[in-house]
Amino acid sequence: MAKHIKSIRGMHDVLPDETHRWQAFEAIIRQLMAAYGYREIRMPLVESTDLFCRSIGEVTDIVEKEMYTFEDRNGDMLTLRPEGTASCVRAGIQHGLLHNQVQRLWYSGPMFRHERPQKGRYRQFHQFGVEAFGIATPDIDAELIIIGARLWKELDLKNIRLELNTLGSSEARARYKQILVEYLRQHYELLDEDSRRRLESNPLRILDSKNPAMQEMLGQAPDLFDHLDEESLAQFDKLRSLLDAVGIDYRINPRLVRGLDYYCKTVFEWVTDELGAQGTICAGGRYDGLVEQLGGKATPAAGFALGMERILALLEAQQEQSSETIDAYMVILGERCELKGLQLAEQMREQLPQLKMICHCGGGSMKSQMKKADKSGAQVALILAEDELNAERFTVKYLRQKKEQVSVSFVEISDFLENLNGSQ
Numbered sequence: 001m002a003k004h005i006k007s008i009r010g011m012h013d014v015l016p017d018e019t020h021r022w023q024a025f026e027a028i029i030r031q032l033m034a035a036y037g038y039r040e041i042r043m044p045l046v047e048s049t050d051l052f053c054r055s056i057g058e059v060t061d062i063v064e065k066e067m068y069t070f071e072d073r074n075g076d077m078l079t080l081r082p083e084g085t086a087s088c089v090r091a092g093i094q095h096g097l098l099h100n101q102v103q104r105l106w107y108s109g110p111m112f113r114h115e116r117p118q119k120g121r122y123r124q125f126h127q128f129g130v131e132a133f134g135i136a137t138p139d140i141d142a143e144l145i146i147i148g149a150r151l152w153k154e155l156d157l158k159n160i161r162l163e164l165n166t167l168g169s170s171e172a173r174a175r176y177k178q179i180l181v182e183y184l185r186q187h188y189e190l191l192d193e194d195s196r197r198r199l200e201s202n203p204l205r206i207l208d209s210k211n212p213a214m215q216e217m218l219g220q221a222p223d224l225f226d227h228l229d230e231e232s233l234a235q236f237d238k239l240r241s242l243l244d245a246v247g248i249d250y251r252i253n254p255r256l257v258r259g260l261d262y263y264c265k266t267v268f269e270w271v272t273d274e275l276g277a278q279g280t281i282c283a284g285g286r287y288d289g290l291v292e293q294l295g296g297k298a299t300p301a302a303g304f305a306l307g308m309e310r311i312l313a314l315l316e317a318q319q320e321q322s323s324e325t326i327d328a329y330m331v332i333l334g335e336r337c338e339l340k341g342l343q344l345a346e347q348m349r350e351q352l353p354q355l356k357m358i359c360h361c362g363g364g365s366m367k368s369q370m371k372k373a374d375k376s377g378a379q380v381a382l383i384l385a386e387d388e389l390n391a392e393r394f395t396v397k398y399l400r401q402k403k404e405q406v407s408v409s410f411v412e413i414s415d416f417l418e419n420l421n422g423s424q
Contacts, residue, residue, distance in 0.1 A: 010115070010123030021312055028154050029108065029128055036147055038104040038130060043087040045110065049077040055086035055262055055290060066113040080112035084129040085262075085287070085303055086294070092133060093296035100297075102134035108308070119276065122309060130284075131303035133291070138235045141266045141286060141302050142242035148270055148282055148304065149248050157314060160281065162248065163269045164240075165256040167204070168224065168232040170264055170289060176227040177203055187217045204257045223254055232265055239266060262290040266302065274317050275310060282306035327417060328357040329373035329399075333366060333385040341384045344410060351414040357382075374399055379420060382413070 007013055014022060033040070049069050068080040081087050084107055092098040092105075108128040115121055130147065132140050145162065152160050167173055181203050184191065191199070192214065195206045207218060228236075243250055256267055267285035275281070284304025291299035332341040345359050358376055360369050366385070373381040383395040394413055397405045408416045 008123070010117035012122065012124070021315070022308070025155070025308065025312060025315075026108070028151070029106075032147065032151055032154060033106045033130070036104070036143070038106045041088060041091060041105045041107050042109070043081070043084070043091050043107060045081055045112075046078050047081055047087055047090065049079040051086050051090055051294070052079055052082060055089070055294060056083070066115055068112045068114055082111055082113045084109075084111065084127055084305060085131060085290070088129070088131050088303075089291055089294050089296070089301070093291065093294060098133050098291055098296055098299045100134070102132075104130075104132050106130045119313070126308040127305050128308055129303060129305035131301065133299055133301045135302075136288070136300035138239040138266065139242060141235075141239050142246075144284060144302055144304050145243060145248060145268060146246060148306075152270075155311070155315060156319065157311075158318060159274060160270050160272050162250040163253040163256050163271055164243075164250045165253050165267050166225075166228065166232055166236040166265050167257065167263060167267055167285075168228040168265065172227060172229040172232060173204070173224075173264065176222070176224050179222050179227065180204070180207075183221055190214055190217050207255045208257050218255070225254055235265060262287040262293065264288055268304070270306075272314060275314060281310045281314060326356045326358060326376050326378040327420060328355070328380050328382050329376050329378035330357065330359045330382045330384060331366065331369045331373055332360050333369070333383075334389075337384045337386065337389050340389055344384075344413070348414050348417065352418055355417060357417075370397075 030040075049067070052067060067082050070078060072078050088105060088107060089098075092103065097103050106129065109126065110124050111127045112124055114123055117123060130144060132144065149162075168176070181199060184195075184199060184203060184206060188196070188199075190213065191206070192209070192211050195209055195211075195214065198205050206214075207221065209218065240250075250268075253269075256269060257263075263285045265286040265288070268283065269280050270282040271279050272281055273279060282304055283306075284302070286300070286302040288300045289298075291297070291301060330341055330345060332338055341359060345357065348357065349355055358378065360372065364372075366383075370381060379398070379400050381397045381399055383397060385395075388395055391407075392410045393407045394410070395405055396408050396416070
């Protein structure tokens with residue numbers, strides 16, 4: 001017997017018992033984005049490798065270690081997208097959506113990073129992202145954070161905190177980098193291998209190191225806040241006042257720098273302590289220079305992205321998850337009943353668009369069909385045999401409640417199901 005093929009490590013199937021949670025989450029996202037006036041954009045899974053090298057930064061873990069990159073038949077270097085912002089900016093430039101325009105966009109779909117798989121970190125993962133272009137003022141930063149807060153409320157998620165920082169303008173950050181590098185060189189012997197590699201290329205990322213041996217030294221490093229330009233400080237103060245006005249709590253984290261090179265000014269993360277090491281469930285900030293960096297006209301921009309698997313894991317941890325409810329299972333005995341059962345089922349679905357009903361297929365005895373009805377999770381079994389067909393009535397057997405079975409006419413069955421346990 002041939003050996004069966006399994007899914008690739010770190011890339012998982014979403015099985016039927018799980019998909020209803022994804023669907024419910026996606027429905028909330030769509031409704032929420034429409035409420036704030038954001039429109040959906042869909043980008044391809046494969047992009048030019050150069051797009052991510054220029055946007056994310058060549059000296060980052062994503063580009064150096066994690067991208068799925070390959071050469072196609074034409075000799076072009078292509079990459080499975082590791083994140084959505086660069087693709088969204090590329091699409092905006094290519095189709096003329098950004099220059100002198102305000103765009104509020106969102107997207108969702110799979111991303112790919114060749115990481116070491118662990119809970120909450122996969123090689124194929126699903127991301128929901130929001131991007132706003134053409135607004136330079138901090139009110140759009142506040143709106144993006146407010147959308148996140150609203151989403152947690154819609155999902156009834158608890159114990160999520162907002163961490164906030166500002167990286168300042170590119171000029172102020174460049175000056176600070178020089179001061180930081182000088183300090184870190186004085187403590188070179190304490191730096192781990194990754195930090196030494198980043199020292200010249202991306203020293204701000206060293207501040208975000210989780211290496212316990214470096215924490216005391218990093219805690220005494222020069223503070224970015226002390227070297228910010230006045231405009232960035234004023235924007236950050238305005239952002240804080242806006243968040244205060246709508247009652248969103250936050251904690252300023254001066255070590256929050258984000259892992260991608262394109263961020264400037266506002267950066268933020270929504271964090272939980274209930275998912276172990278993968279505690280960041282949503283992150284974003286401002287990236288005013290990225291559009292110009294990728295060949296477009298200078299355009300202010302801000303956005304965020306969240307990992308859908310992590311949100312669903314947190315939902316499962318905090319809430320009692322139930323399986324998707326099936327309203328009815330039609331048990332059909334005999335050839336004559338098959339014809340009438342199919343006809344009646346379509347009439348019920350026409351009258352009740354939200355009805356979830358399985359019609360038995362494949363024949364079998366009453367006993368075997370009732371076992372399948374019970375296993376389906378349905379609330380009731382609608383039994384249609386010769387006696388029921390002649391009387392033009394269903395025998396309705398309750399599968400989840402201790403109630404006597406009842407007889408319901410073909411004419412009244414839709415009304416009966418509409419009132420069954422809140423079925424609409």
